[in-house]
Amino acid sequence: MHSFLLKTFGGLTTSYYVRQFIFGAIFAALILSLMSSSPTGFTGKSGVVFMSIVCTILYPYSRFVYESVVGYIMGNNVFFVNAILMLMVKVFTMAMCWSLAIFVAPVGLAYLYWRNSRQISQ
Template sequence: MNGQEVSEKIDFKKGVKSILKEIFVSLNMKYLIKSYIISAVLTLIFLSSNIPSVGMFIIIMANAILFPFSALVYDDLFSLMMGNTLFIMPIVFIFLWKLIKVILLYTFAIFIAPLGIAYILIRNRVVK
């Protein structure tokens, strides 16, 4: 390895570190904590239901890390479309809907979260 390759690796690490910092700093800490607690509970449920293969374990862990960003996509799209609309429904229906929503967002987090991460990065660049 020559000096230029080492310098490029260091620059790449700094770039990744700054992007990760930008992503996590731009989100509300309470939102992140709440989302990661939900993610941890779902991860424990998925892992305890059966012994996953190595590939499935990797996907479950990726979903656990990416869940807050997939939830961000849903939350922002929902607030954009519905605004401050108030729905009056039975609590059982609301609880069931939230449970289904969270399970679907967790299950497909590996596909939905990149949209949330891109949204955060674009929003931060536009605001600056």
């Protein structure tokens, strides 16, 4: 079991995971602060709090999948675009990766397990 966890959840570098985790935590903090300012607060919204935590933990793996797919499609090309437009697209893709992390991250975890299993056996 330890080997499985190490090959999947330990498959990303620590610096990459921490960096992406911080960005995911920002989204969770925004949602939780909006919930706390509502008239009912967190009453009856434990599911949203739970999903925010799960999405934040899985966000780095979701972002890994997104960056891998985009990197494969785009290759080493460089595009020159307006910085404001690029930041808006970046925030949008981060929000999508965070909100869909529960569905996308298992793909990344499966790939990391497969990749790390191959590296160890060779």
